[in-house]
Amino acid sequence: MVKRHLVLWSAFVCGSISAQVSLTNGVNSLEISGALSTYYNYRILDSVSTDKDKNRFNLRDAQIQLEGRKGKNWEYELQVDLADLGIGSTDPENPGLMDAWIKYKGLSWFDIRLGYGKLAWSRYSLIPFTYSAYWQRSEFLRGSILSRRDIGLELSKEFFNQRLVLIGSVYNGLGEVSLRGDNDVTGALEYVGRAEFSWPIALKYRETDDKHFRKPVVNVGMGGRYTERNLPQGELFPAGAAGEYGLKLTNGRKFSFGADGVFMYRGLSINAEFYQSINTPQDTASAYLQGISFAKTKGIYKTGGFVVQGNYFIKPLKLILSARYENYNLNDLLPGTNERISGAIAYQFDGFRSMIKLQTLHILQFENLRPPDWTDQFRIGWQYLF
Amino acid sequence: MRAILILFILSPFLQAQDVERIFPKQKMSVPVEEPSDVCVKGTEFIVVSDKGDVFVLSNDFSQKRLLHSNLSDPEGVFCSGDSIWVAEERSRLVTQLQYSNPAAMRSVEIPYSGGRNKGYEAICRNAKGNWLLFTEKEPVWMIELDAHFREIGRTILKLPGDVSSAAFYKGQLFLLSDEAACVWKMDVATNEILKTYTFNILNAEGLCFDADGGMWIMSDAEQKMYQFEKRSW
Numbered sequence: 001m002v003k004r005h006l007v008l009w010s011a012f013v014c015g016s017i018s019a020q021v022s023l024t025n026g027v028n029s030l031e032i033s034g035a036l037s038t039y040y041n042y043r044i045l046d047s048v049s050t051d052k053d054k055n056r057f058n059l060r061d062a063q064i065q066l067e068g069r070k071g072k073n074w075e076y077e078l079q080v081d082l083a084d085l086g087i088g089s090t091d092p093e094n095p096g097l098m099d100a101w102i103k104y105k106g107l108s109w110f111d112i113r114l115g116y117g118k119l120a121w122s123r124y125s126l127i128p129f130t131y132s133a134y135w136q137r138s139e140f141l142r143g144s145i146l147s148r149r150d151i152g153l154e155l156s157k158e159f160f161n162q163r164l165v166l167i168g169s170v171y172n173g174l175g176e177v178s179l180r181g182d183n184d185v186t187g188a189l190e191y192v193g194r195a196e197f198s199w200p201i202a203l204k205y206r207e208t209d210d211k212h213f214r215k216p217v218v219n220v221g222m223g224g225r226y227t228e229r230n231l232p233q234g235e236l237f238p239a240g241a242a243g244e245y246g247l248k249l250t251n252g253r254k255f256s257f258g259a260d261g262v263f264m265y266r267g268l269s270i271n272a273e274f275y276q277s278i279n280t281p282q283d284t285a286s287a288y289l290q291g292i293s294f295a296k297t298k299g300i301y302k303t304g305g306f307v308v309q310g311n312y313f314i315k316p317l318k319l320i321l322s323a324r325y326e327n328y329n330l331n332d333l334l335p336g337t338n339e340r341i342s343g344a345i346a347y348q349f350d351g352f353r354s355m356i357k358l359q360t361l362h363i364l365q366f367e368n369l370r371p372p373d374w375t376d377q378f379r380i381g382w383q384y385l386f
Numbered sequence: 387m388r389a390i391l392i393l394f395i396l397s398p399f400l401q402a403q404d405v406e407r408i409f410p411k412q413k414m415s416v417p418v419e420e421p422s423d424v425c426v427k428g429t430e431f432i433v434v435s436d437k438g439d440v441f442v443l444s445n446d447f448s449q450k451r452l453l454h455s456n457l458s459d460p461e462g463v464f465c466s467g468d469s470i471w472v473a474e475e476r477s478r479l480v481t482q483l484q485y486s487n488p489a490a491m492r493s494v495e496i497p498y499s500g501g502r503n504k505g506y507e508a509i510c511r512n513a514k515g516n517w518l519l520f521t522e523k524e525p526v527w528m529i530e531l532d533a534h535f536r537e538i539g540r541t542i543l544k545l546p547g548d549v550s551s552a553a554f555y556k557g558q559l560f561l562l563s564d565e566a567a568c569v570w571k572m573d574v575a576t577n578e579i580l581k582t583y584t585f586n587i588l589n590a591e592g593l594c595f596d597a598d599g600g601m602w603i604m605s606d607a608e609q610k611m612y613q614f615e616k617r618s619w
Contacts, residue, residue: 020500020501020502020504021499021500021501022476022499022500022501022502022505023499024476024477024478024502026477026478026479026493026495027458027477029476029477029502030502031501031502031503033501067502069476069502071458072437072438072456072458072459161419161420161606161607161609162420162607163607200588200607200608201588201589201605201607201608202607211564211565212567213588214567214585214586214587214588215586215588217588351524353524
């Protein structure tokens with residue numbers, strides 16, 4: 001009886017799978033795809049908190065994606081998440097509008113991309129979420145501290161059969177809030193760059209070795225961002241632009257840099273990434289400098305951290321096992337740091353297209369800047385791509 | 387319980403029967419960016435590129451000649467006589483070129499509404515002289531067409547991986563898989579796998595046989611051509 005149920009369940013799950021649909025007239029092609037995902041979230045609160053509003057089902061994704069191509073040289077993409085668009089969300093990890101850009105590849109020196117999309121600076125950020133065994137990205141790379149999407153112009157060039165990729169871009173600098181229209185009163189822009197190298201073959205933005213590479217494959221990258229926004233006295237950044245920690249923008253100069261790497265071989269993959277922001281407020285008495293003397297701070301405070309993640313894809317069992325450790329510091333002038341560990345298990349009914357994911361997250365320690373009211377979090381849900 | 391645990395741990399390394407590991411006898415650099423498929427034409431090779439180009443390469447890969455450019459996304463190639471047929475993945479076109487007159491070309495659209503980047507990856511002709519077109523994955527369709535590209539029928543192949551190239555050799559169908567890193571020798575009557583040849587090549591995208599029975603596999607990302615021994619496959 002149990003076996004029959006399993007067979008029926010498998011037949012239902014596998015039989016209902018459908019891939020993307022595309023239309024073409026021989027020159028233009030348009031692909032329609034999307035993603036649906038829902039999870040149940042459960043938190044274990046600390047000893048003094050009582051607010052259990054995060055214990056709930058959550059519709060994470062209701063995405064529609066249109067990807068087009070005209071001939072060899074023109075590409076465009078429009079991706080929206082209806083689950084977030086309806087509430088006007090600019091949540092950096094899960095925004096309503098995810099991509100809206102056009103790309104021209106007809107020039108010999110570089111490709112041009114113009115529009116709204118992900119900033120090319122962090123590998124972790126560039127990995128599509130649907131290729132992850134997790135329900136949540138690493139805290140310091142999910143857009144709370146540095147923006148992940150913005151409106152701007154990107155130039156890129158690939159060398160050596162895509163093994164070496166160079167990307168330079170300029171954006172408004174307000175992140176997802178740029179979608180509201182106006183820049184801040186400084187009118188400044190943000191400059192972003194990234195270089196990455198893969199060997200022996202180019203590597204897509206994935207964190208799991210679902211291909212079970214027969215030879216070791218590595219990718220190393222480095223990125224940087226720079227912006228200077230000196231607000232006139234009494235002026236503020238647009239509401240929400242500085243993010244939930246108030247760290248995404250600095251009234252002054254902000255320079256961020258980081259490096260990342262991934263190793264993949266026969267189902268095993270190890271990902272690592274670190275970054276640091278050096279913030280120089282124009283006001284040497286800024287509250288971010290914690291009242292510490294200029295002689296000690298030199299007028300700067302730093303934000304940054306690192307994450308290490310290991311995955312193993314057991315192909316015959318269609319199972320991804322993953323563990324992650326992250327360590328980040330919201331302000332180096334404050335004592336303490338943040339440490340979190342996560343584990344994830346994902347079972348694939350049909351590759352990444354239909355997958356049950358379970359994630360656990362445990363807070364080892366935290367800074368006093370923004371203490372959480374919980375210690376552990378569990379998420380389980382189903383992701384379905386069409 | 388212990389047996390189940392051992393099986394769980396070893397499962398990634400277990401392989402089915404009728405599997406043979408093969409080793410190349412030599413490898414050569416392919417002077418073509420993003421090569422996506424290859425076929426043999428006499429003593430030369432015809433190589434198509436993701437960049438939209440069709441090249442003629444000498445048998446030692448030291449010389450190349452651009453035969454045609456400006457195709458959209460060639461992923462499969464087949465040669466016979468003076469003709470070269472190229473399957474284009476995204477545009478769903480099969481384009482016929484003339485070796486002796488590259489400017490002459492005509493295209494036929496073979497509709498397929500699956501994923502844009504999961505369209506036609508391979509083309510070959512079977513023993514009956516009919517065309518076989520293969521989609522890459524999700525699912526792998528084998529579409530049989532007559533000499534005028536009129537569809538005869540289509541079948542979903544149940545394979546443990548994608549299809550990146552196909553070749554018909556001595557009455558047998560061979561399918562190359564990039565993701566599974568192997569070549570499947572297929573039973574043309576049942577569409578079942580008869581034998582699996584595995585290898586250590588990354589991003590294998592092209593497969594062909596020379597007249598002497600040598601198997602050639604081309605890696606896209608490595609820009610390499612691997613030659614295997616002459617034998618009966």
